[in-house]
Amino acid sequence: MAESDQVTLLDLWASPFAMRVKIALAEKGIEFESREDDLSNKSPLLLEMNPVKKQIPVLIHNGKPVCESLIIVQYIDEVWTHKSPLLPRDPCQRAHARFWADYVDKKICSLGRMVWSAQEGAKKELIECFKLLEDELGDKPYFGGESLGFVDVALVPFLTWFSMLEHCGNFSMVEECPTLVAWAHRCMEKESVSKSLPDLDKIFGYFMELRKKHEAKKNA
Amino acid sequence: MAATTTSSDVKLIGGWPSPFVMRPRIALNIKSVGYEFLQEQLGSKSELLLKSNPVHKKIPVLIHGDRPICESLVIVQYIDAVWASGPSILPSDPYDCATARFWAAYIDDKWFPSLSGIAKAQGEEAQKAALDQVVEGLVLLEDAFVKCSKGKAFFGGDTIGYLDIALGCYLGWIRVTENMNNRKLLDEAKTPNLVTWADKFCSDGSVKDVMPETDKLAEFAKVLMAKFRAPPPN
Numbered sequence: 001m002a003e004s005d006q007v008t009l010l011d012l013w014a015s016p017f018a019m020r021v022k023i024a025l026a027e028k029g030i031e032f033e034s035r036e037d038d039l040s041n042k043s044p045l046l047l048e049m050n051p052v053k054k055q056i057p058v059l060i061h062n063g064k065p066v067c068e069s070l071i072i073v074q075y076i077d078e079v080w081t082h083k084s085p086l087l088p089r090d091p092c093q094r095a096h097a098r099f100w101a102d103y104v105d106k107k108i109c110s111l112g113r114m115v116w117s118a119q120e121g122a123k124k125e126l127i128e129c130f131k132l133l134e135d136e137l138g139d140k141p142y143f144g145g146e147s148l149g150f151v152d153v154a155l156v157p158f159l160t161w162f163s164m165l166e167h168c169g170n171f172s173m174v175e176e177c178p179t180l181v182a183w184a185h186r187c188m189e190k191e192s193v194s195k196s197l198p199d200l201d202k203i204f205g206y207f208m209e210l211r212k213k214h215e216a217k218k219n220a
Numbered sequence: 221m222a223a224t225t226t227s228s229d230v231k232l233i234g235g236w237p238s239p240f241v242m243r244p245r246i247a248l249n250i251k252s253v254g255y256e257f258l259q260e261q262l263g264s265k266s267e268l269l270l271k272s273n274p275v276h277k278k279i280p281v282l283i284h285g286d287r288p289i290c291e292s293l294v295i296v297q298y299i300d301a302v303w304a305s306g307p308s309i310l311p312s313d314p315y316d317c318a319t320a321r322f323w324a325a326y327i328d329d330k331w332f333p334s335l336s337g338i339a340k341a342q343g344e345e346a347q348k349a350a351l352d353q354v355v356e357g358l359v360l361l362e363d364a365f366v367k368c369s370k371g372k373a374f375f376g377g378d379t380i381g382y383l384d385i386a387l388g389c390y391l392g393w394i395r396v397t398e399n400m401n402n403r404k405l406l407d408e409a410k411t412p413n414l415v416t417w418a419d420k421f422c423s424d425g426s427v428k429d430v431m432p433e434t435d436k437l438a439e440f441a442k443v444l445m446a447k448f449r450a451p452p453p454n
Contacts, residue, residue, distance in 0.1 A: 091302045092284075132275065
């Protein structure tokens with residue numbers, strides 16, 4: 001890694017997608033500048049760096065923007081190869097990791113939002129998805145095997161949603177998905193994860209505030 | 221280049237009309253890898269498909285030896301990595317790679333839903349709005365083409381690459397949509413580079429035999445619409 005590498009992350013403290021990037025950078029030991037954006041008033045820098053989607057996270061590496069969290073994580077893995085490989089070397093295992101990270105994006109995010117807004121049927125489907133991920137994890141400590149990998153990085157930020165999902169869906173994660181809860185706590189023992197995720201009580205409070213405002217707007 | 225893998229090692233479960241299935245077919249052709257093409261019947265899913273892709277139950281699925289690989293762009297990247305001695309599909313530079321992946325994701329997550337939205341649009345105004353949206357997306361891709369190709373024939377440079385495959389697989393369906401709606405989506409005025417690129421892509425050796433003929437695809441579209449027409453609202 002060049003001494004003069006400039007790494008900036010256009011960030012949002014509550015975004016699980018931004019957390020993915022922070023975990024990846026921490027795993028690689030890369031120093032970066034975090035700039036919080038305000039999505040209700042997007043900064044000129046964000047609009048310049050991500051004109052297509054206008055969304056965080058955006059990684060700016062030596063002035064060049066990289067967008068979309070899983071694409072950024074792969075970029076980080078391909079640029080900084082000196083430690084903590086996130087994707088496996090073997091092409092088949094790599095394909096497997098990409099498949100499951102894509103599954104997290106396709107299912108967990110949208111179903112999680114549906115549970116938050118109390119949509120019928122979402123909770124059952126979400127729990128089924130979590131159980132499928134548990135099957136995939138099996139008795140490995142991490143999805144990546146002995147160390148944190150691409151799927152772990154893709155999924156672990158959603159730990160910040162667990163309390164909210166339990167509250168809004170009226171169920172217990174540890175009862176329904178004990179293996180996944182144990183995995184999440186195992187990940188939190190790693191500094192790269194614990195320093196990249198916000199305080200869990202703080203984010204729970206934030207979701208509840210958002211929900212109150214959402215309900216107030218609905219009933220107005 | 222002679223095939224280095226016998227076709228019994230590599231199977232592809234898919235269907236000739238699917239743009240997603242075309243992607244691994246093009247990739248395998250680029251690498252000169254022979255394969256057995258196992259075509260699914262419309263409206264039913266084979267036991268092999270359900271066993272090989274139990275999560276999504278969708279085509280394409282590549283079966284290499286006894287290992288199934290699912291999701292079209294994941295398969296393309298797998299093919300690129302396994303048959304590494306053939307022409308490269310993904311750019312070697314990590315930044316160019318991230319750019320190609322970004323636009324491929326944009327095409328699948330944003331642009332393709334707008335294309336399939338045209339058939340679902342009710343009424344002339346909604347249809348025109350849907351068509352306009354598709355063209356707006358293509359204008360963005362025109363701009364991406366200029367930046368990625370750096371003056372060469374394809375997004376990938378001198379030869380077909382990841383992003384060419386990601387977008388090019390939709391060209392048959394773009395033509396069907398243009399004919400059905402009597403409107404050009406790729407046109408000389410707004411997307412001149414993409415018009416030239418489309419011709420080169422379709423006549424490339426790795427694409428020619430797997431790009432379905434527009435007439436055949438149009439017939440298939442009619443069958444599809446009849447079979448899966450949504451029931452009337454209550």
